[in-house]
Amino acid sequence: MKKIAIRDSEYEPKKSRILRTKRMTATEKLFEIALPGGKSLDHEPGQFVEVSVFGVGEAPISVSSSPTKRGSFELCIRKVGRVTEALHRLEAGDDVGIRGPFGKGFSVRILEGNDLLFVAGGLGIVPLRSLINYVIDNRRDFGTVNILLGCKTPKDMLFNEEVDEWNKRLDVKLNCTVDKADPAWKGNVGLITSLIPGINLDPDRTFGVVVGPPIMYRFVIKELLAKKIPERQILVSLERHMKCGLGKCGHCQIENLYCCQDGPVFTYDKIKNLKGAL
Ligand SMILES: Cc1cc2nc3c(=O)[nH]c(=O)nc-3n(C[C@H](O)[C@H](O)[C@H](O)COP(=O)(O)OP(=O)(O)OC[C@H]3O[C@@H](n4cnc5c(N)ncnc54)[C@H](O)[C@@H]3O)c2cc1C
Ligand code: FES
Structure with missing residues (x-):
């Protein structure tokens, strides 16, 4: 049977290395992360990635570093539940999964x-x-x-x-x-x-x-x-309970908008009349 090679699939987390961590407050920790081969994330400010702890789960997290920083990127993560607590237990040298960047940022x-x-x-x-x-x-x-x-x-x-x-x-x-x-x-x-x-x-x-x-x-x-x-x-x-990040699961939907794809950044005129947007 012919094998289909899936390259750079947005469904597949890329195994990425934590280069550095820094405890910022009692509940927030900063992670500097490198994609395989030191490839740049090439994100737009305001976009997010899906971060996974293998065997635990995945969470949407905003990219906190500027795209002008090349070779690695930073996430600042608040410990609130299962995935984020597992992330807080990781240190430099550990691996996480990264999907994305997703969504529309600040143009x-x-x-x-x-x-x-x-x-x-x-x-x-x-x-x-x-x-x-x-x-x-x-x-x-x-x-x-x-x-x-x-x-x-x-x-x-x-x-x-x-x-x-x-x-x-x-x-x-x-x-x-x-x-x-x-x-x-x-x-x-x-x-x-x-x-x-x-x-x-x-x-x-x-x-x-x-x-x-x-x-x-x-x-x-x-x-x-x-x-x-x-x-x-x-x-x-806008922050919603995002899951897939790809406009598939509907978890982030506000009326006809998918927050993960149409947002998370919106201009106020686009969302002011949407029920429950703000
Ligand atoms: C676009 C976007 C960007 C985000 N950026 C950051 C960030 O930069 N730093 C950061 O610390 N957090 C960020 N969050 C929130 C983060 O995704 C949640 O805190 C995380 O998913 C909680 O997962 P958990 O398993 O640790 O918690 P759980 O045990 O699942 O739940 C704990 C709490 O987190 C809330 N929560 C659960 N799942 C989500 C979800 N998918 N989205 C939002 N809230 C959720 C629940 O309502 C509950 O109050 C962002 C969320 C979105 C949608
Ligand atoms: S997070 Fe699945 S559709 Fe937006």
């Missing part, structure tokens, strides 16, 4: 030449870091850059050293806020929405890029619309 070509306002709540910094570092590595292609970061407490803040580097740059404006401060905290205290009215922006040439917990979107979008940013210039990344 950098559309953002080029425009001003950017990034709004990241909690784990939202993970996919946004990919785009922020892409923009910083290609800084002359973009207008003004404002970054707003929010999390529950200072100890939940991710990528502290990198955020400090962004903050030192003269061509980036950065503001952090926490819901509850500790005595060492020098930033703002309060919801991330409270930072938006104080931002000076030109709505015609500003893209608002928002990633965070579901509860955050409605309130942040309301503030961006109050700043007169057009709906098609507000980008959000």
